[in-house]
Amino acid sequence: MAKDQKRWIAIGVGAAVAIVVGIILAMGVSRGHKDDEKMNDQPTGLTFKVADPAPSLDTKKPLRCYVNGAYVGDVTLAECAKKNGVAAQSLDVGIDDNGNQVAAPTASLVPVPGAPGSAEAAQPADPAQGAEIVPPTATAAGPTASCLRYSSNSWNKLADNITIGQCAILLFDTRCVSPGQASYGRWGSKTLRLVPRRVEQSDDNATFRPLVDQGQGCSVPMVR
Secondary structure, three states, X not given: OHHHHHHHHHHHHHHHHHHHHHHHHXXXXXXXXXXXXXXXXXXXXXXXXXXXXXXOOOOOOOEEEEXXXXXXXXXXXXXXXXXXXXXXXXXXXXXXOOOOEEEEEOOOOOOOOOOOOHHXXXXXXXXXXXXXXXXXXXXXXXOOEEEEEEEOOEEEEEEEEEOHHHHHHHHXXXXXXXXXXXEXXXXXXXXXXXXXXXXXXXXXXXXXXXEEEXXXXXXXXOOO
């Protein structure tokens, strides 16, 4: 009788242990699924928020400095500004595609291209010939003109009869550029230029002024 009692006690203890282990495993699986859901809600890869404030700089720490489009060595921000003959606040400062901290005058690494010739301006966009396929843009009121992008050393027409705000979105929405870099477009007789954090415009293809600031994710809001 004592042996049977001990056997039943051992069976009971074993069953209790199995139940506890089963509960623990179930809780672990459930928690794993919750974690998976949270991970699935997160965007993949790196997210660049252009609207975030620039990282704080150690003004004594060397960074890659460019003068007249040429790399001149790793120096402090003050020394780089002196080499360029400008105030430190006038330099574009940020991280390049290789993760290096860089300082350079605005658009100094990509000179302004010449204005398009009459033949380029008149050339219709033709996706069959490799032209860009332009997505529809939001309606907007105001003066209209042709919109062209400068790429591969040539001007390519994107659209006719759109506003400057629509053109800026077609050209630069969600596009980011590094310090010293620039991307160019044309709206009528105006040159449009994307530099870090903003789109600029020029009436003479030389002197630029701000048109609109980029938002989060390098988005370009509609110019009203």
